[in-house]
Every structure is written in C-alpha cells, then in structure tokens.
Amino acid sequence: MLFMVQMQVNIPATLDKAVADQLKKDEKEMSQKLQREGKWRDLWRVVGQYANVSIFNVSGNDELHNILSALPLYPFMTISVTPLTQHPSAIAQIG
Numbered sequence: 001m002l003f004m005v006q007m008q009v010n011i012p013a014t015l016d017k018a019v020a021d022q023l024k025k026d027e028k029e030m031s032q033k034l035q036r037e038g039k040w041r042d043l044w045r046v047v048g049q050y051a052n053v054s055i056f057n058v059s060g061n062d063e064l065h066n067i068l069s070a071l072p073l074y075p076f077m078t079i080s081v082t083p084l085t086q087h088p089s090a091i092a093q094i095g
Ligand SMILES: O=C(O)C[C@H]1C=CC(=O)O1
Pocket: 007, 009, 027, 028, 029, 031, 043, 050, 051, 052, 073
C-alpha cells in the first residue's frame, strides 16, 4: 500500500546540540536503509521548512506505524498520513 506521509520536525532549542546531531545522523541512516529496501519510496524537502513529504510503500497501516514510530526523530515530529490509491486517469501504475 502507498501512503503520503508529511513530517514536520520540531526539535526544541533546549535540546543539547550533540544529542540533536546524533538523532539526525541516526535518522538519515535509517531513512536511507528504508529507501534502499524500497519501503521509503520518495523523500522530498518542503522548501523553507524543516519538513518533508514522503511516499511509503509498505504492507499496510501496522507496518507504516511501526516504521514511523521507530524513527529517531519521531518524538519531535508532527506527522500526517494520507493513504493513496491508483487514480483512474493515471497512466503510471502504482506500486
Ligand atoms: O529531515 C527530515 O525531513 C526528517 C527526516 C527524514 C529523513 C531524514 O533523514 O530526516
């Protein structure tokens, strides 16, 4: 199943810089592993914001929830999830 996921990152200014830097490094590593596995299909920066728009290709709600809640930056994210399906006029096949 495909999902559009929007993540807004809000790291508090009070968080120790070394801790924040490590979280970002771990997050990058995990996101790139998931991209290589084909589960995190697209990752786009929202211009002007510490936010992204992503497309996930996973088995369903439970797998997506497990992935998102395991992200190192999860405690500092506001996340919205939109399930996607094939548009009847689309010439590209999803999946
Ligand atoms: O920077 C972000 O948008 C948050 C998160 C998503 C992938 C990653 O490496 O960090």
